[in-house]
Amino acid sequence: MHAIVIEQDRLSWQPQAPLAAPEHREVRLRVAWAGVNRADLMQRAGHYPPPPGASEVLGLEVSGTVTETGPNVAGVAVGDRVCALLAGGGYAEEVVVDERQLLPLPEGIGLREAAALPEVHATAWLNLFMEGALTAGERVLLHAGASGVGTAAIQQCCAFGHPCFVTVGSQDKLDACVALGADAGWNRHDGSFFSAVKAWGGADLILDPVGASYLADNQQVLKADGRLVLIGLLGGRRAELDLGRMLMKRQRLIGSTLRAKPPEAKGAILDALRTHVWPRLANGEIRPLIDRSWPISEAQAAHTWIKNDANIGKVLLSVSGEA
Template sequence: MHAIHIEAQRLDWRETPAPDGPAAGEVRIRVAWAGVNRADLMQRAGHYPPPPGVTEILGLEVSGAVSETGPGVERFRAGDRVCALLAGGGYAEEVVVDARQVLPLPDGVGLREAAALPEVFATAWLNLFIEGRLAPGERVLLHAGASGVGTAAVQLCRAFDHPCFVTVGSDDKLAACRELGAAAGWNRHQGSFVEAVKAWGGADVILDPVGGAYLADNQRVLNADGRLVLIGLMGGRSAELDLGRMLMKRQRLIGSTLRAKAPAAKGAILDALLAHVWPRLASGEIRALIDQSWPIDEAEAAHAHLQRDANIGKVLLSISGEG
């Protein structure tokens, strides 16, 4: 098979051995589309190595068709069209993955759209509803609201009646988030978001991929008993924490990553998506928001687009071109 390899910081689409397996409980998928995530850029730069035992090939989500199943797999059979959440390996013609990390396509959703679902909706669901423990009516602040995870989170907030405020990098992105259901928002190039969020009513849960540079302002707008869920470090890994504010307002700071979770934990998250989100995708209430896609041999252009923060929604790579 062919796969992307990192050679001197360049992305090289070349022949490589196919993954072993499938072993018991695993499936082999012939990849049609792969999602591009900021974690891929971080891994490429040497800042986010794969978990032990996981391939160095980039790619955390794919769609395609099951070509082979291992012993004990009853949920899928060869030919099934699926999407999958991976720990790595998606920029390739084939992947082998634990069947618990695989989902059937939502009714009416094609392979291209399905590749935009697993990573972002699993991340949004995990951090809003499991780590963030959103209670009915609680308010959410989403940073990087126009990103893949952000646009998924906006739609989940709207679907489950949680008002959300987004911060974004342009007025066009703010308009796109409002169209998806954001109640209010702020262009970060206009300065700090603090006063705008306070005037809106503050946040009970904050989903933050920025980190250091935003910590102080996040604390200022986080309501009593609020939860700040940190999912990235785009703004740095060091900052000063106001312990007095944290204590008096009973604030909680939660660090969260999805990639290194065990297959059973990922499977539980995907089961929740199948029950609560897949029907809404089938009905059109929620949709996969795709910004642009490139052929796999033009992965450099896709990465450059994401690096510039030029996207609204997901960036995809076409492996086989199937729809």
């Protein structure tokens, strides 16, 4: 088996020891495509280690074909084409993963497009509808709206009747987000988003991968009973929180990570996707948004692309290249 290895801060495609046989409810997948996420860059920099027992190899989502099943697997069979949400190990020719972390390909979606789905849609669904508990008509502020998670969240908001405002890093990204269905947006290079979001009407829920540098303005634009769901720390981890505003406005600050959740918890999220999002992928209401792809041997270039904030939507790595 080959997998990506980090060598002196470079990514190298090298032979590795074969993976152990799947146990209990695990399955082995032959990987076709792997999704690239900013979390991979964080892990590579030493800021986001894998959970105990998870693979040290980068990669949180793949698509591929089941080649072997453990003794207690009931929901999938050898030959099934699936996509998978992983705790690690995706930048490789094979992965072993619990069957509860698999989803079938949506009707009409191939393996390449399917690799762009699990991590971003699971993150969006978890934080908008499970942690964030959106109710009918509530308004959403999405930071990093042109990212993989951002573009998935825009589409989920539109599909379920939630107006959304995005912050992005360029006019091209803002145009792309509006084309996906965002109500309005703001280029962060033009200064604070505070006035623009207040003029838009404020937010009932904020999905924020930025953290410290946005905290004060987030609190200012968050409405009474609003929820700020923190999913990243790109703008730092320490900032002053206005507890008086939090108290009087009944605001809630929710920290949320997906990677370390156990298979049963990930399975519950993926079950919700299969019920609510997969039919909308099949009918075209929601679509995979792929920015660019590289061969797995050129993973370094893919990471550089994301590090430079050049992507709109998902970046993929071709492993077997199967469509």
